[in-house]
Amino acid sequence: MRALRRFTVRASLPEELLPLSHLVTNLRWSWHAETRDLFEALDPELWRTCNGDPVKVLGEVSAERLATLARDRRFVRRLQDVVDDLEEYLSAPHWYQSLGEGAPATVAYFSAEFGITEVLPQYSGGLGILAGDHLKAASDLGVPLIGVGLLYRAGYFEQGLSADGWQLEHYPSLDPHGLPLKLLRQPDGTAVVINVPLPEGRTLFAHVWRAQVGRVSLLLLDSDIEENTPAERGVTDRLYGGDEDHRLRQEMLLGIGGVRALRAYCQLTGTPAPEVYHANEGHAGFLGIERIRELTESHGLSFPEALQAVRAGTVFTTHTPVPAGIDRFPRALIERYFAGFGVPLDQLIPLGAEADPAKFNMAHMGLRLGQRANGVSRLHGHVSRGMFNYLWPDFDESDVPISSITNGVHAPTWTARELVEMGTQVTSQGDPVDVEGPVHFDGVDRIPSGELWSTRRMLRGRLVEEVRRRLRDTALSRGAAESEVGWTDGAFDPDVLTIGFARRVPSYKRLTLMLRDPERLRALLLDPERPVQLVIAGKSHPADDGGKQLIQQMVKFADDPEIRHRIAFLPGYDIGMARYLYWGCDVWLNNPLRPLEACGTSGMKAALNGGLNLSIRDGWWDEWFDGQNGWAIPTADGIADPERRDDLEARAIYELLSSQVIPRFYETDRDGVPSRWVEMVRHTLRETGPRVLATRMVRDYVQQLYVPAAGSSRAMAGSGYGAARTEAGWRARLLDRWSTVRVAHVEATGAGDTPEIGSTLALRAEVELPGLTPSDVQVQAAYGRVDDADGLHEVTTLPMAHEHTEGSRHWFSATLPLERTGAFGYTVRVLPHSEHLADPAELGVVASA
Template identity: 55%
Template sequence: MKSIRKFTVRAVVPARLGALEELAANLRWAWHEPTRRLFEQIDPDAWARSERDPVTFLGEIDPSKLEALAGDDEYVARADRERDALRAYLAEPRWYQGIDGETPRLVAYFSPEYGIAAALPQYSGGLGILAGDHLKAASDLGVPIVAVGLFYKAGYFSQSISSDGWQQERYPVQDPDGLPLSVLRRPDGSAVQISIALPGGATLAARVWRAAVGRVTLLLLDTDVPANADDMRGVTDRLYGGGSEHRLLQELLLGIGGVRAIRAWSELTGASAPEVFHMNEGHAGFLGLERISSYIGEGLGFAEALQLVRAGTVFTTHTPVPAGIDRFDRALVERYVTPELLPGVDPADALALGVEPGADPATSAFNMAIMGLRLAGHANGVSELHGRVSRRMFGSLWPGFDPEEVPITSITNGVHAPTWIDPALTALAERTLGTDDSEHADWLSPAVGDAELWAVKRQMRERLVGDARRRLAAAFVEQHPGASAPDWITRALDPDALTVGFARRVPTYKRLTLMLQDPERLTAILTDPERPVQFVIAGKSHPADDEGKRLIQQLVQFAARPELRERIVFLPDYDMAMAETLYPGCDVWLNNPLRPLEACGTSGMKAAMNAALNLSILDGWWAEYAAEDYGWVIPSADSAGDAGERDAREAAALYDLLEHRIVPAFYDRPAVDPVQSGYFERDADRVPAEWVRMLRTTLTRLAPELGADRMVRDYVERLYRPAASRFGAMVADDARAARGFAAWAAKVRAAWPQVAVLHVESGGLDQPAVGDELHVRAEVALGGLDAGDVAVELVSGRSTAADVLTDAERTPLAAVGGGSWEGTVTLDRAGSFGYTVRVVPAHPLLADPAELGLIAVAG
C-alpha cells in the first residue's frame, strides 16, 4: 500500500549536541571533511546509507545513540570546536576582504540549476555542477554572493537501464523538509511569497527556500503552494521538463521572480542591493527586463534603464552551438510579456531584445542568449577555445567587427578542489607534507614516496571497484525482482588493472560510443590477459533525446557480452555521489567530443585533481592546458571527408594511444629501449616510476590551475569589479550618467548612416623598409556628430592574398580640423603589409569600442 503524502520527522538532538544541528544546517559540510567525519563517527553504516547527508542522517539515526554521545565529553567538545570553526569561517575576513580598491558590495548569481551536494539534487550536469562550485569557491574566498534558482520538486531524473539497454527515467519527489533548506520568513513567521502576473489576470506565486552554502545564500523559488492552481503548482516540478510553454514559465519565474525574491531577502536581512547581476547562461535573461521595469518606475526611460542594467550585468555562455540555445515562439513570449508582468515596459521593446540579427522581427523566434547578450555589458565563454567559438557564433550582434574584437572574453571554468579531491589524497598530504590543502601541495617533494602515492591511488581504485560492484548488483536486482545478483558481478573490474573513466551527459556530440568503432580491436585491448584495460562508464541522456539513448543502449549491449562484462561496465544514475568515487578511482580520463563542441568539460579537471591522466581531443579546457606530463592528445581528424571517416580515424588514434603508449607505460617495459620509446617498467616495488612522475606533475602543476578559486578570482577581477565600477558611475546622482549616455547613444545611432571615411592618403614611403614611418591622413564625414563622439583609427597588419588583415594593430589618428585626422605608424616587420582606416563611437562610459555595434571602414 502506498502513502499519499510523506514528510520527514527529524530526530530530537540533545541540547549538548546542538552543534550538530548548526553544522548540518550549512552546506559547508558538503566540502568540509572534518565535519563529515564528525557525523560518520556516530554510525558509519547509517552515514553511508544516508549518502553522507547529515540532514537525512539525523532524521534516521537511533535517538539512543545521540543520547549516549551527549554524555561523551570528548565528542561534545569536538562537535563544539567544529561549530566554532564554522562560525569563524562565516565571519572572518578572507581573500576578497583584502582586495585593494573598490569591490562590489553584493553580486547576484542566477542559474537554472545548482550541483551543491548529492543531498540536494537540483542539477542535471556540467552547468549545475559549475554553478555549485562557483558558489563554494566564492564562499571560501569571501566573495559576497546571493544566488537564485528554482526548487524542482522532482529534481532532474533518476536513471535506470532496461534489460535491453534502454534508458528509463524516474522522477522521485523530493521532500524539502528533509533537505538542508529553510523557508524565507518575515519576522512574524509568515512565509515570503513572490508572484508574477500571467495573462488573463492570473498570477503565479512562489515561496522562497533558503540554503546556506557556506557564506553564500542560495534562494530557490517553488511554485508548489496553495495559492496556485493545480497546473501552476507544477511549474517547478522538474528540471528541463515539459514543453516550450512550461520552460518559458520557469524562465520568467527564474528571472523576474528571482529579482523580486532578492528584494524581499534584502529587506528582511538588511543586505545591500546587488551591484552586479551574473547570468549563468540565458535561462535567467528576464531578470534584466524586471530591473528595467523597476528603474522605469523610478523615472527613467527604457533606453536609460537599459544602459543602467547593461552596466552591471555579466552574461556567461556555455554553449558552442546554436542548437543549444533556448528559443521560444515569438507569439508565445508576446502573450506573456505584458505591461501587467513588467510595468512600464513596452512589450515591443522587450520582444526586440530577443530578435536574432537579420531575422524578421515579426516572425523570428525569441532567442534567450541573444537577449542575455543585449542586456549584459560584460560577457564571457568558459574556455579560451570556447571564447573564440562564441565570438564567431554571436559576431552578427556586432556587424563589421572582426571576430577577435567581438566583446566576449573567456574565463576558463574551474572545479572546487575541497569537494572533488578524494579524502585519501588529502590525508596523504597531511601525513607527509603537513598540509590539508592537497590542491596546492608540493607533490614533487621527496617526502611523498612513489610507493605511498601509488598505494593511495590503488586504494582509490579499489574503492571505485567496490562501489561499481554494489551499483551493478543493485541495478541487476532492480531489473530482475526477487533474483540474486550473479557471481560475475563480484569479479567485475580489478583494483590492479588500468582503469579508464568516461562519465558525462550523453548528447551525440560527446560520442559515447566512439570507443566502439572497432569492436574487435577494443575487445583485444580489454581482454589482454597480461595487461588488461577496464572502462567504467556513466552518463544520462536527456529524456527527449532518443539518439543519445541509442548510444547508451549500444554501449550497454556491448558491455553485456560475457567475455567483456568484467572489463567494461556502465553504471546507471550518474550523480555527484557516484562521482566521488569515480574520478579518484580512474587512472585515465577519456574525453572524445567533436571538436570544438565541448565548451569546457570539467570532468577531466576533477580527474586530474585526483591523480588521473587525461586522454582527450584538444577541445574545451584541454585545448589550453594539454601537455605530455598531464596525459595524451587524441589527434582531431579535421581533414576527414565526412563524419564517419572522422570517427573512424579518431577512434583508431585512440586505440593506438592505448596500445602503444598508455598500456605499456602503466604495466611494463616494452621490447625497445625505454629512453627512446617513452615507456618505463615498474620498479622493484611494482610502482610504474614514469607514470607516478606524471601523476606528481599533474598534481603539482596542473591541478592548481584548474581550481574554482582561480576561476572566481578571474570573475572578480576581470568582470565583477569592472561591472560594479561602471554601474556605480551610471547610477550616481539620480542616474545622471545613464541618462546622458543613453541620449548620446541615441544621437550616435541616428547619425551613423551618414558617418563615412571619405578619403585616405599616405606618403613618405617610396621603397618601404623596416623602421620607416607611414604617414596617413583621412577625411571623415561625421553626419553631424562632434569629433569627440568618435575615434578614428589606422588599422594595419599583414595582408593575405585575399587582402584580409591579420595580426592587426590599431593606431589612433588625431583630429586636425576640417574633418581630417592624421597619424603615423612605424613599419616594424618585413613582409606583406596592409592598412585601412575605420571610425567607431567613442565615449568615456563605453565598455568596449564594439559595444554599440557601429563601425565605418574606408571603402
C-alpha cells in the first residue's frame, strides 16, 4: 500500500529553543562547525542515524529531550551564542561592502543544479557543486547574490549496485516541507505562483521555495503543484531526465520562470532588482529572452534595442569543452513553444543558430545574449575560444571574446576541521581576500612535521572506517548474507598509501584507465612491503549504458576476494561521502582525456586537505601544477589511436606510482615520518591552498565581470533606455555598411633596410569608411613574431591615431617599437568602436589589410 502524500511532522519547540528553527533554515550550518556541534548535542545518536541532517533531527527528537535541554542553562547559552554569531555574520560588512558605488546592488545567478549539502540533493556533479560553492563564497564575501534554480522532487538519483555490479537508480520522493526550505508567500499567506506559457494555450505553474545560504537566497521553482495538469506537474520531477520536450520545459521554467520568480521575490522583500544576470551554462539561457520580452512590453523597445540592454548586464559561463556536451533542441520545437511568447521568432531563432539549420544551440544563445563570457580555467578558456571560433569567423582564436576565471572550492565546506584548527589556512599577509597578488598559507610552516603527519594519518583512519562501513552495507544490499561480510571489518589499512578517484563517469574521465594492465595494478595493491589501496566512486548518467559498463568493469575487478581489501568501488557518491575521501586520501588521481576536463575541482578539495594530485595536465592542474604539489601524468597528445593513447598514459601512471609516489610515501625518518612526503603536503597547503579558494574565484567574477557588467547595464538603462536605442541603431547602421570598409593602403618608413632592436617603424594606413566616421571604428596596428607562412604570433596591438580625412578616405598612423630580434611582421585592421562595447571583437566583424 502506498501513501497518497508524505510530509514531515516536527516536534513543537519550547520557547527557550525557538532559535533552533532559525538556525536550521539557514544552510550556513552545512559549513559552520559550531552550529553542527550544537545540533549534534541535541541527540548525538540521533544525529548519527540522521546522517548529520538537522532538519531530520528536529523532526525526530523527542519532546522529553527538548524539554530537558530547555531547562539546561548551559545549552541555552550555547544556543544563544551560535545565534548571535550567525546574526553578526549576516549583518556585518564584508569585502564586497568596501567596493563602493560601482558594484551591482544585486546579482542573479542561474544554474540548473546547486550542490549545497547532501541534505538538499539538487545536484548531479561538478557543475552543481561549483554553483553551491559560488553561493557560499558569495555569502562569505558579502556579495548580494540571489541564486535561481529548480526544485527536483526526486533530485538526481540515489545509486546502488546489483549483484553483478550494474548501476541501479533509485529516485526518492522528496518532501519540500522536510527540507531546509521556506515557501515564498504573499503578504496574505498564500503561496506565490509563477506561470510560464506553453503551446496550445497551456500554462506551466510553479511555486517558489527559498533556501537561505548564509547571506544568499536561493530560489527553487517547483512545478509539482495542484494548479498544474499531471504532465506539467512532472516538469521538475528529476534532474537531467526526460526527452527533449521535457528538458525544454525545464529550461523554460528555469530561465523564464526564474526571472519571474526573481521579480516576485524582490517585490516582496524590497530587494533591489538585479543589475547583473549570470547564466551558469546554457541551461538558463532563456532568462535573456524573458528580459527582452519584459523590456519590449514595459518600455516599448524593439527587439534589437532590448537585446542591447539585456546583453550589457548578462554574464555567461561555459563549462563545456566539447560540442557534444551542449544542449541543442530541434528548431521546430523552439518555434512551437515560443510562437506566442511575445518575441519575434525571426529575431529569437538566430540567437541559437548553428551550422545545422534544424538545431537551436543553447550555448550559442548564451554567448549571443551575454556581453561577457568566460571558461572555467585558463586551458578551458583557450579550448572554448577554439571551440566557438566559428562564431567569430574573421578573427584569430586568441581574439575570440571568451575570457577565463578558474574555478575554486569553498574551504569551510571541504577542509577537515582538524586541519583548519591546526592553522593550515592561516596567512601572515592578513585576510587572503584583501591581499593583492599571491597569497601563502604560511601558518602551516609552524606545524611540526610529526604533528602534520599524525593528523593526516588520523584522517586516513577515519576514511578507512567509513570505507569499511560502506563496503559492508553495499555487500548486503547486493545480496550477501551476514555471514559473508565479515571480511569488511579488516578491509583497508590506515597505514597504507591511499589513492582516491571519485567523479561523474562519462567516458572522457576514463574511470577504468587504471585497469589497462590489471596484473600490474594487482601487484601494486598487494605489494607485501609497500602496498597501495584505492577508493573509487562515481555515478553514470541513467541513460549512459557505456558509463554503467565502466562501473561494472571496475566493480567486478574490485570484487576479487584476493584484492577486495585493497580496492573498493563505493556506490552512493554524494557530498557526504566526498568529504571523507578528500580528508583521508593521500593521492587524488585524475586521468581525463586532455583537454576535455573544463576545470575539475575534486583535486582542489583534496589539496586543501594536504592531498597530493596525480593528474593529467588538464583543467586547473595544467595551470597550477608546480612540481612540488603532486605529479603530472605525461600525456600522449597527438596519438590518433585511442587504445594506444590509453595504454601509454596508463603505463605512465604505473611508472609514476612505482618510481616516485610509492617510494616517497614509505621513505620515513627515524621518527617514522616520511619527511619528504610531508614537505610536499606542507607545500601544497601553503601554495596551492590559497589559489583554489572559491572566495578567490568569486572575487575574480566580481572584479572582472560583475562590476563591468553593472556599469554597462546602467549605461544602457539610462534616460529611459536611450543608450540602448542609440546603440542598437548604431550597430544596425555599422553592420549594414561594414562590407564596404577597406584598408586601401599601408606604408612603413623609418626602419631602413637592416632595422636594429631599439629602432622604430612609422606606419601609415589609408582606410575607406563609406557611410561611417573615424569615431565608429578603431584602426589597429598588429605586430609580432612572424612564421614562414607569414602568420603572426605573440601579437601586440596598438591603436592608430586619426590624421585627416578626404571624403570617405581616412588616414591613420602609429609608431611601432622594434623591441626584439628575429622575424618581425605587422598588419593593419579595422574594428568597430563604441564606448559600450566590452570587446572590439564583440560584433564579429573586422577588416584587415
